[in-house]
Amino acid sequence: MSLRTPRVPVSGIPALTLALVAAACLATGEASAAFHDPIDTPAAMAPNAAHEPMMSIAQAGKRLVAVGPRGVILLSDDDAAHWRQxxxxxxxxxxSIMFATPQHGWAVGHDGQVLQSADGGATWHKQLDGMQAAKLMQSFYSQQTGASPDLKAAQDEAARFLADMGGRPFLDVWFDNDRSGWVIGSFNIIFHTQDGGKSWEPWFDRVDNPNALNLHTIRRIGxxxxxxxxxxxxLRLDEGAQRFVALKTPSKSSFFGLVSSGSTLIAYGLLGNAVRTDDNGETWQKITLPTGASILAGGQLADGRLLLATQAGELLVSSDRGTTFTRLGAPVPGAVFSLTTRGSEVIVTGAAGLSRVDLPAAGATK
Structure with missing residues (x-):
């Protein structure tokens, strides 16, 4: 059975914080009376999933793939008109979900889950879960010797991760190709693979994050x-040192995402906060936005315009590489957690499920 996606007028798009994820999970239905460990329990069929909260969307060639609460994975092969689980x-x-090639994709989530597909999202298998990750991190750092503060912090965090029974979420994933990639999450948890996820190495000690702050998103820009x-x-990866180094920014407000246009990079997040750089993160300028709502998603249209979307369902567009943004139309119902663009259309995932948004031509944004 397929589910038809509603088409909505110009609207907005927000994305995810842990609180929003929790709210989305509660909205999907009543819990079963009998407990089944979600780490090893296959997702149940959800007939109305396209109209319930969905958290992230990605393109696998011409196919669209979306993921959400309780392990639900949906596919569309007709530009989001219909979806099937x-x-x-x-x-x-x-x-969170991403595809490095039209065939090879990864999805991550709560309980330290890392899933992989090699056939464009049609089938999935588990590569890692939180308990496996915690044991891997503890084993890896227990074998390291030395007195560096980074190593000591990694060993201490590995012990806490194990004591938590691996109960920490991965919040984002990035692969450069079908072999090299990273998964990141709460409390500076980060793992790297060079063989497509067959094996993973913790990078906790390679990140300039002494307070073990949560890592929300990872993207290669250029x-x-x-x-x-x-x-x-x-943070920016120093390829020579193989270390993520901290960048100075004019904000102490949390960032939820990154988007770019040409040489411009924009980081966006809590309560309408956004900053931009044109010099690879050496200097940053604060962007004044027509909203105070948290920005949770971003993207770029085929014509080069940048999009930001908020927790209030607002869609903001820029035609000058992020120097200024204008609000478009009326907001969509509820928060939107992720987006992807196709031509002049935006496909969004949010509290109200999946929908397609028609955008006006570039000349109509002013």
């Missing part, structure tokens, strides 16, 4: 890999 090996909440997190944390 495919089997998922877990019922943990999935919060040739540079960035991480954004809470309390204004922005």
């Amino acid at each position: 495919v089997p998922s090996p877990v019922s943990s909440d999935l919060v 040739s540079t890999l960035y991480i954004a997190g809470e309390q204004g944390l922005l």
